[in-house]
Amino acid sequence: MVCLISSMMEFEGFETQKPNETSAIRLCHTSCNLLDVGTLESYLATVKGWLDQNPFEVIAIMMGNNNGQDTRNPATDYIAPFQSSGIMEYIWTPPSASLNLTDWPTLAEMIIRNKRVVVMLDYGADQEQVPWLLSEFNYQWQTPFSPTDPAFPCTEQRPPNQPEEVSRERMYVMNHNLNIEVSLPGVSSILIPAYSLLDEINAVSGNGSVGLNVQNCEKMWTRPPNWILVDYYNYGNFNGSVFQVAATANNVTYNEQSCCGTEGTSAAHALRSQGLFIASLFVGAYLLCELIATPLINPQEVLSTYVRCCPPPSDKLEMLDHGKEKYKYTFEPAPRQNDPVIRYIIRLIRDMKAKHIGVAAMNFRVEPTDKSSPFWLALPDYTTYCSKLYTFVDSVDEFPVTAWVTFAPAMPGPTENNLHLKIGKEWVVLKDWLLSSQMPAKELVGEKGYRAQRTWWRLNGKHFRLADLPTEMRMKIFEFALGPRIYPLTTSKDAEVRFGLGFRNWHDSSKIDQRHPSLLYGGREHQVTGCSAYEPNIALLSINRQTHGEALQAGWEDTRKCFFSPIQLRSVLEASTKPNYNWLNHLILDFTMSDWFSFFGVRVRSNFYMDSGVSLGPILPTLNGLSTLQLWFRSPEDGACYYPSGMRNVRWGVKHSFTCCQRTMVDWIMTFAWPFVKDLPKVRLGGILKKDTKDKWNKLLALPARDKIGIMDHAVEQAAILDTPPADM
Structure with a gap:
């Protein structure tokens, strides 16, 4: 029913x-x-x-x-x-x-x-x-x-x-x-x-x-x-x-x-x-509330294939394992010929790309392997194999697959559906092999997924009116067009809060060079955690009045607002004109170790001391509408200059760098943070940190409020940290 x-x-x-x-x-x-x-x-x-x-x-x-x-x-x-x-x-x-x-x-x-x-x-x-x-x-x-x-x-x-x-x-x-x-x-x-x-x-x-x-x-x-x-x-x-x-x-x-x-x-x-x-x-009543990505097809076992492997040139041997210009094998195809078979293969690959995003993501293309003559079927009722070597290059595998290709005898043909290639000793349908080799959906994330989706849509020609989609789907589209992470900025003190410049990047990795807005805050560039956060596409706001209103709401309420320094956060909170939305609902604080100390008012001179007058910690419980808070930590590879007391004078005019134990730093910072975050809804740790440290604090933060009472004697724990000589860090 x-x-x-x-x-x-x-x-x-x-x-x-x-x-x-x-x-x-x-x-x-x-x-x-x-x-x-x-x-x-x-x-x-x-x-x-x-x-x-x-x-x-x-x-x-x-x-x-x-x-x-x-x-x-x-x-x-x-x-x-x-x-x-x-x-x-x-x-x-x-x-x-x-x-x-x-x-x-x-x-x-x-x-x-x-x-x-x-x-x-x-x-x-x-x-x-x-x-x-x-x-x-x-x-x-x-x-x-x-x-x-x-x-x-x-x-x-x-x-x-x-x-x-x-x-x-x-x-x-x-x-x-x-x-x-x-x-x-x-x-x-x-x-x-x-x-x-x-x-x-x-x-x-x-x-x-x-x-x-x-x-x-x-x-x-x-x-x-x-x-x-x-x-x-x-x-x-x-x-x-x-x-x-x-x-x-x-x-x-x-x-x-x-x-x-x-x-x-x-x-x-x-x-x-x-x-x-x-x-x-x-x-x-009510809606289901983050779906884990599931593969479009389970990849089959790697198929044994005929591959032509060439050793790297002698002048490239030193670049195999290191260096920015790491050597990678590049297939050199034979000259193109007047080949009717390769046209059938190209047509099949194009059709498969249009139907399957995983195939589109692989970006298959076919090339003649050698200069042998093309073949064609002499009679419609052909009964023997006529074959030729072709190489299938893709955007993932360094060494492309090279295999014999034919139209299978005694089958209706020639058609794209009748193309076969030889894998080991067996002939398999080329269409089936392409499906088995497609990129799994779980890998279609970040920029790789966006590129694949753009290619897929371009090839299949599918389109729809944005206004015809259900409201919730439009809001989800706006969320990802503007986010899903944004870095709010103000251009000057007491100015209006804006969506921000984003984190443009030419590669996806665990560390992203933040080149644009970081110089506005603290005078140095930052290495931030996570994948690329592109500049919000505010062109959406100019389409029409309905889209303007929905996109603004999605941009401010559905995205995660990220802050890479306490100065950035303070400037946004003190701005005279703020968004008229519940916009401080999902926050990510992604600070360096030094900035985390500054955020909670901990100063480092000859010793540690707490300056509660400059601490931003008390601000967190006062943020109206805060639903989720993520505290992110940077990689130890950020360098000593991002750690408290990381650069020390060992003698006049000479400084040495000291990178502190990250596990200890995270424990200290969470001890400083505990009175301000323990009663907030859904607080989680993230970024680059030890699994046991992350699990320990996330477990404590997930406890019911009554069970958090007596978890730690905060005054004693904090005093013990402040009494630690910086030289012992």
């Missing part, structure tokens, strides 16, 4: 059973003798066809596993119907066996990656064997199931005995289907829906209404439910009232004219005509 929410997201829930060991999994309720609507595979095939026609829709499938029967279906039994239905290409796989609210991807991310189906099983899931089949109660919980209390308490029932702090960080289902206990001959009792009260139960407001229940749950858990389970969705104080409640919880407008099934066509009517009252439906 399906329910449309905000024209964007749909949810489906049903029971699955196997009447016997040899039976396929079927969609039944209570018993397949009472209600059997067909096989799971046929149903999923229908859903797959609908997803093909609706590329901007995301659905969640929640399945009950043989409930009411003696045994559960093994998780592996669900693999076949999902694979046979063809729906697997849309299935999303979670990054871990449980997720909190903030770990979920957004709808836009799922749509962009075309992983638009989340599948859950209430009991019996095994994510080691079937990682995409989520164990429902590791990801969400439910209010009392099959409720008989018209007050509908919003307490957590399933899974039992779950700590409250865990429940507050997980999605939850609000069960709102009132049941009545009825005794029948030969049966102790059964629960049936309170059919005569459906109009009140599914109403927008009033005692026992779904609208009031959502409000009560929101007060109790400080957020509305992620899912609402109701009986007979087209009953209520008006047709579609349950959708109005879900729309209100999502803070979107509901179009009453777009809903719902009539009594004559609804599941409620069909079941009532059989004397059964067992229809229920999921209604979504």
Whole structure:
């Protein structure tokens, strides 16, 4: 049973059973003798066809596993119907066996990656064997199931005995289907829906209404439910009232004219005509919240090929392992010929690039390996191999693949689909080999991914009107066009805060030369952490009024604001004109060790001392709307000048450099930071630092507030640091 929410997201829930060991999994309720609507595979095939026609829709499938029967279906039994239905290409796989609210991807991310189906099983899931089949109660919980209390308490029932702090960080289902206990001959009792009260139960407001229940749950858990389970969705104080409640919880407008099934066509009517009252439906409230990148295709094992390897020239031997101009082998093709076969190969590669971004990223091109004559087919019904050596150069591998290429005999041809190449002793279809050699999606990140996507779009000619996309997808596009990281700047004291100049870079690496704005702050260039942050594309703001407003909002509210020095941060906070948005919500502080000391007011002379009057630490708890804070640390390779007391006078006019232990520096800085960050939401360490140090502090910062009390005697710890002679660092 399906329910449309905000024209964007749909949810489906049903029971699955196997009447016997040899039976396929079927969609039944209570018993397949009472209600059997067909096989799971046929149903999923229908859903797959609908997803093909609706590329901007995301659905969640929640399945009950043989409930009411003696045994559960093994998780592996669900693999076949999902694979046979063809729906697997849309299935999303979670990054871990449980997720909190903030770990979920957004709808836009799922749509962009075309992983638009989340599948859950209430009991019996095994994510080691079937990682995409989520164990429902590791990801969400439910209010009392099959409720008989018209007050509908919003307490957590399933899974039992779950700590409250865990429940507050997980999605939850609000069960709102009132049941009545009825005794029948030969049966102790059964629960049936309170059919005569459906109009009140599914109403927008009033005692026992779904609208009031959502409000009560929101007060109790400080957020509305992620899912609402109701009986007979087209009953209520008006047709579609349950959708109005879900729309209100999502803070979107509901179009009453777009809903719902009539009594004559609804599941409620069909079941009532059989004397059964067992229809229920999921209604979504709230959006799924960072999706881990998944490969478009699993690369096959490296294929053995014929490769022509040439030794490097003698004058290049010293450049093999070091130096900026490291020697790299370059293939020298034979002269081009009037070759009809190579034209077929080029056409196939071009088509494959247009269809597969991984192939486009490899930038395959074909060259004749030697000067041997081209071949062509003498007769249409050719029966022997005619072949020639070709070399396939790409942008990744230093040594290109060289192999014999032919049109396979006794097959319709010549066509691009009939091209084969010889891998070892076997002939394989050239198209299949190109797919097996494409770049995995997990590697299409940063500038490499952007280049591949631009090439792919240019080749396939696909385009769309930006305004036709759902709002959330437009906002995601604006976020990445302007960010996703920006470095806010002010051009002079007390001036307006601007998006910044970005960090232009000619390569992607863990350290980026920051050439432009760094000289405005502190008079020296910086090595910052992370990949390139390009200058925000503010041309978006000139398209039209709607785009101007949406892009500004996305640029200030959805991006991460990065600061590479305390001076930069202070100048932005003290600016007279600031953005009229919740813009200080996601911050990254990426300072040198010396700047971290200065940020918390720690001075270094003959000894350490704390100057609380210049510390910027007290500013952090006062930042309105701060949701996430990342504290990044630089590489020890930044040099001694970026460490406190890193350059010391050893005698008159002579200085030596001293690079301190980074682990010690991070521990000290986090001790200084502790009173200012311990109560902030979602603080994390990042950048280049030891894993054990990072894990230790992230674990402490993730503790509930009450557990942080007594973690450390801050005054004693800080005093011990300040009493350390700089010479002992």
